[in-house]
Amino acid sequence: MGDTDPFSKAGAFDRAIRRILRPLVRALISQNVTVTAFYRLVKQTYVEVATEMLGQDGTDSRISVMTGVHRRDVKAFRSLSDTSDQTDQRKASMLSTVVGRWLSSTGYVDADGRPVPIPRNAEAGPSFEALVQSVSRDVRPRTVLDELARQGILTIAEDRVHLLLEGLVAPADMDQRLHFFAHNLGDHVDAAVTNILSDTPPHLERAVFYNALDAEALRDVEAEARAIATDALRRVNAKAAALQTADPTDPEASHRFRFGIFFYSEDETAQTQPAKTEGQEPDDDQ
Incomplete structure (x- = not known):
């Protein structure tokens, strides 16, 4: 058989993967994750993905052949059980659903779709307690209130709860x-x-891409993009919320989606300077 390794050709796939990895490696280095530790994560992920792809046919031997990961490591990785991500996901899902309903429910937004301040408790009508209980009665509204406040997503003034849209961008x-x-x-x-x-x-x-813009023009474009993005996210959220609550007992309601928007910019004249070398070290075998 001929060489089928796409990286041996140093072609477009090679360049694409390295381009994707660069910001991730920057995050890894900032968190003191060495290449050895990262390689272990890569091997574990190879095993997880191959296991999903092969399904019931995924024996340790087949996964080892498919991924190049040693059979001993395949067995060790498959025996791991990590529930921390599930815990984080349940927490994030609860908080996101509460905020999402605040941004889409009648009585919680104004005529322009912006969230309005709501009382913490009320015998009738919109309130933060009613909002949380519409999502789940298994979690105390005070717990959700404290967590969202801690993350800078809401604030309380005169016994009314205010949703802070800027806090949704970067929770604390x-x-x-x-x-x-x-x-x-x-x-x-x-x-x-x-x-x-x-x-x-x-x-x-x-994606839309432009270069050769000055700083002021870039600020104008970003401000326009943020305004459009906020409106788009609000409209999609309202549409999805309405459809989700239309028939909560639908047996075919097993699909999910994620609609996201990003804006990235940089100064192309700010070239990264090469690291200063301190002399060549001899090879280990010299």
Whole structure:
């Protein structure tokens, strides 16, 4: 058989993967994650993905052949059980659903779709307690209130609760930031990978790119993009919330989606200076 390793050709796939890895490696280095530790994560992820792809046919030997991970490591990785991500996901889902309903429910937004302050408790009509209980009665409203306040997503003034839209962009809790970092970026990459592997790309994934703009023009474009994005997210949220509550007992309601928007900019004249070398070290075998 000929060489089928796409990286041996140093072609477009090689360049694409390295481009995707660069910001991730920057995050890894900032968290003191060495290449050895990262390699273990890569091997574990290879095993997890191969296990999902093979299903019931995924024996340790087949996964080892498919991934190149040693059979001993395959067995060790498959025996691991990590429930921390599930805990973070349940927490994030609860908080996101409460905020989402606040942004989409009648009585909780004004005529322009902006969230209005609501009382903490009320015998009738909108209130924070009623909002939380509409999502789940298993969690105390005070617990959700304290957590959202701690993350800078809401504030309380004169016994009324105010939703802070700017807090939704970057919650103070690092676990929550990492959760959305993983799931937002993960779903985006998943959509992009599915598109490049399909003859007919099924997922929406589009971007606008311009260069040769001065700083003032860039600020104008970003302000316009933020305004459009906020409106788009609000409208999609309202549409999805209405459809979700239309028939809560629908047995076919097993699908999910994630609609996201990002804006990235940089100064292309700010070139990174090469690291200063301190002399060449001899090879180990010299």
